[in-house]
Amino acid sequence: MAGCVFCGIVAGSVPAFRVVDTPDGVAFLDTRPVFKGHLLVVPRDHLEVLGELPAAALPGYFGLVQRLAVAVEAGLGAGGTFVAMNNRVSQSVPHLHTHVVPRTKGDGLRGFFWPRTKYSSDDEARSYADRVSAALPE
Numbered sequence: 001m002a003g004c005v006f007c008g009i010v011a012g013s014v015p016a017f018r019v020v021d022t023p024d025g026v027a028f029l030d031t032r033p034v035f036k037g038h039l040l041v042v043p044r045d046h047l048e049v050l051g052e053l054p055a056a057a058l059p060g061y062f063g064l065v066q067r068l069a070v071a072v073e074a075g076l077g078a079g080g081t082f083v084a085m086n087n088r089v090s091q092s093v094p095h096l097h098t099h100v101v102p103r104t105k106g107d108g109l110r111g112f113f114w115p116r117t118k119y120s121s122d123d124e125a126r127s128y129a130d131r132v133s134a135a136l137p138e
Contacts, residue, residue, distance in 0.1 A: 001046040001095075004046055004093070004094070004095050005093055005095075006040075006042045006046075006093050006095035006097060007046050007095065009026060009028055009042070010026050010042065010044050016028035016029070017029040019039055019068065019071075020064070020068070022064060023044070023060070024043070024044075024057070024060035024061050024063065024064045025041050025042055025043050025044060025060075025061055025064045025065075026041070026042055026044065027039050027040065027041045027042075027064070027068050027100075028040060030099070033101075034082075034099075034101045034109065035101055035102050035103070035104075035107060035109075036076075036102075037072055037075075037076045037078070037101075037102040038099065038100070038101045038102065039068055039072065039099070039100040039101075040097045040098070040099060040100075041061075041064060041065050041068060041097060041098040041100060042095055042096065042097045042098075043057065043061055043096055046095055047095070047096045048088070048091075048094045048095065048096060049087040049088060049091075049096060050085060050087055050096060051087070052096065053096060065083060065098050065100065068100050069081045069083055069100050072100055072101075072102045073102070076102050078102035078103055078104055079103055079104045079105050080103045081100055081101060081102060081103055082099070082100075082101040082103055082109065083098060083099065083100055083101075084098070084099045084101070085097070085098045085099065
């Protein structure tokens with residue numbers, strides 16, 4: 001898509017520190033990493049959110065994300081990884097992308113980046129679970 005920086009990286013017209021380029025996706029270093037070695041994995045096609053990724057593409061795309069999570073640990077000596085994706089909200093580039101962030105014990109990253117909350121009761125929790133369940137696409 002014209003004007004999409006990630007599409008430009010996929011096409012090779014925008015420079016990036018590429019890690020891998022496969023039919024299932026492209027991975028490159030984030031220019032504003034949480035920690036050094038933080039990768040972004042994008043599908044080759046311009047899709048904005050996870051719901052637009054065709055079901056047939058899921059195994060290849062998430063297989064690539066999985067391989068990169070393993071490679072980040074092995075290649076950087078990381079103790080683990082944080083793998084995350086935003087859909088629309090907090091998505092700095094409106095092109096589907098998955099973050100693979102190297103982690104080490106004591107790195108200062110604590111759980112999620114936002115405050116946690118609690119359900120007021122089991123009934124409230126069940127209400128949320130039921131609403132999501134009822135909205136599941138076939």
